Amino acid sequence: MLIRTGLLRxxxxxxxxxxxxRRKGVVSTVGHDLTIEVTDWSVRIDIPETGPAGATATAHVELGSLVVREGTGGALPLSDKDRSEIEKNARRTLDVGRHPAATFESARVVTGDDHATISGTLTLHGVAAPIDVQVREVTPERYRATTVVTQSAYGIKPYSAFLGALKVRDDVEVELEVELEH
Structure with a gap:
């Protein structure tokens, strides 16, 4: 995987x-699988002249900036009221008042021909735990990073409703796609 050196933001x-x-539970068919956009975040990657294996990466995510973009499945389509309620529940579940941001700091980067794995520490909900981020080149100037965050590993109880008959699965898939600026 070829990528330029220097500071990337x-x-x-x-x-x-x-x-x-994703949803689960006895009445999961009434709920929605959601795509939520984070609208306030930043990533900084510093790639030395020696190449990506010596890179460092940091990220900052404002958890109050979550916006529901899509809901699939469910008994009815998502309304604006539903979206607003989901966003409010997400802020409550994440306890944004006490823990407004999540941060990531890399510890190691391992590169392959067409991918890289960035290992580091994610701090979320006041808990720091190791996590791996997979990075792949989409096009020569576009990259996609993915990881899975297990909420319970950070002391977060996944959202549930209807006395637990509808739940959000513990694993949340995170996708970051960026374009290199010329």
Whole structure:
């Protein structure tokens, strides 16, 4: 995977960050699988002349900036009221008042021919835990990073409704796609 050296900065102006949640439970058919956009985030990657294996990466995510973009499945399509309620529940579940941001700091980068794995520490909900981020080249100037965040590993109880008959699965898929600026 070829990538230029130097300091790279990404944010909503040259990329997008999406969270994908899935539902489970006895009445899961009434709920929705969600695509939630993070609208306030930044990533900084410093790649030395020696190449990506020596790179460092940091990220900052404002958890109050979650916006529901899509809901699939469910008994009825998502309304604007539903979206607003889901966003409010997400802020409550994440306890944004006490833990407004999530951060990531890399510890190691392992590169392959067409991919890289960035290992580091994600701090979320006041808990720091190791996580791996997979990075792949989409086009020569576009890259996609993916990981799975297990909410319970960070002390977060996944959202549930109807006395637990509808739940959000513990694993949340995170996708970041960025474009290198010329």
């Amino acid at each position: 990404f944010d909503p102006h040259n990329g997008h960050m999406l969270l994908h949640t």
